[in-house]
Amino acid sequence: MRSPIPDFLDATLERHRYDLSGATADYIPDLAAADPTKLAICISTLDGVEYDSGDADFEFSIQSMSKPFIYGIALEALGLPAVLDKVGVEPTGEAFNELSLDKTSGKPLNPMINAGALTVHSLLGGEGATLAERTEIVRAGLSRFAGRQLRVDEHIAAGELQEAYRNIAIANMLRSYGVITDDPDEVVRGYINQCSVLVSVKDLAIMAATLAGGGTNPLTGERVLSPRVNRQVLGVMMTCGMYDAAGDWMTEVGVPAKSGVSGGLFGVLPGQLGMATFSPRLDKHGTSVRGAKIFRSLSADLGLHIM
Numbered sequence: 001m002r003s004p005i006p007d008f009l010d011a012t013l014e015r016h017r018y019d020l021s022g023a024t025a026d027y028i029p030d031l032a033a034a035d036p037t038k039l040a041i042c043i044s045t046l047d048g049v050e051y052d053s054g055d056a057d058f059e060f061s062i063q064s065m066s067k068p069f070i071y072g073i074a075l076e077a078l079g080l081p082a083v084l085d086k087v088g089v090e091p092t093g094e095a096f097n098e099l100s101l102d103k104t105s106g107k108p109l110n111p112m113i114n115a116g117a118l119t120v121h122s123l124l125g126g127e128g129a130t131l132a133e134r135t136e137i138v139r140a141g142l143s144r145f146a147g148r149q150l151r152v153d154e155h156i157a158a159g160e161l162q163e164a165y166r167n168i169a170i171a172n173m174l175r176s177y178g179v180i181t182d183d184p185d186e187v188v189r190g191y192i193n194q195c196s197v198l199v200s201v202k203d204l205a206i207m208a209a210t211l212a213g214g215g216t217n218p219l220t221g222e223r224v225l226s227p228r229v230n231r232q233v234l235g236v237m238m239t240c241g242m243y244d245a246a247g248d249w250m251t252e253v254g255v256p257a258k259s260g261v262s263g264g265l266f267g268v269l270p271g272q273l274g275m276a277t278f279s280p281r282l283d284k285h286g287t288s289v290r291g292a293k294i295f296r297s298l299s300a301d302l303g304l305h306i307m
């Protein structure tokens with residue numbers, strides 16, 4: 001018998017398909033030019049069974065949705081104390097690209113904002129690691145979460161780099177405070193490569209299901225994160241993943257989630273499922289408008305709120 005889930009997902013997408021609010025990201029050329037009609041959803045169970053609807057094979061850049069996974073990879077490689085020494089775990093209540101550092105500690109407040117993510121990226125491979133080495137750690141690491149080999153889209157990265165004034169400013173601020181010790185331009189390049197890895201909602205649902213399953217990939221059976229690191233990643237996603245909309249998101253939707261300016265959005269229901277949506281038009285927080293609405297409807301219809 002055909003599962004009723006795909007029909008339910010089709011109907012959910014149709015309810016939101018003609019919502020044209022929001023706008024594509026304007027500061028990354030390939031995102032500004034994205035086809036705003038694309039719409040997709042995928043849900044993965046903890047044994048890797050996927051249910052999808054819409055443009056589920058369409059690939060887009062992972063952008064900020066890379067941040068929790070790369071945080072996990074850095075925690076595994078360096079250990080919790082070394083990473084916590086550089087980047088905190090407190091929400092900022094500010095936009096993702098704010099020039100923000102904790103007033104007393106001089107550290108970025110959390111690894112989900114750009115200041116924290118640039119710092120985490122700079123830790124990969126140890127001090128003095130090359131751009132190519134860090135990019136490969138990122139590519140290979142994200143691939144382990146997805147259960148297939150992912151790649152960097154060089155065109156998206158080159159476009160973002162040309163307009164990367166804000167991230168270059170943040171990286172220089174971090175360098176001047178001694179938070180990062182490598183060349184700030186190289187760190188920005190590597191971080192932009194990280195943001196330019198291509199994924200589909202099917203990939204993101206598996207990546208999310210890996211976090212939902214305590215760090216084990218449901219397709220490959222590989223343990224990607226230890227339970228302790230996995231818990232750390234989910235804790236930070238829950239409190240900081242949606243930036244200055246984190247409180248509204250957790251009270252209304254109640255699913256730890258991470259957005260990206262490409263229009264992707266993924267959520268993790270620990271012990272239950274991973275889910276992801278794609279729709280390029282964004283709200284003022286840099287979150288997909290239709291993606292967030294779909295998450296809200298599914299949370300209400302399926303009782304997904306973790307509380």
Ligand code: DON
Nearest residue numbers: 063064096195259260261286
């Ligand atoms: O660094 C940036 O500005 C982009 N590469 C990623 C930002 C992002 O995805 C914010 N999330 N919603």
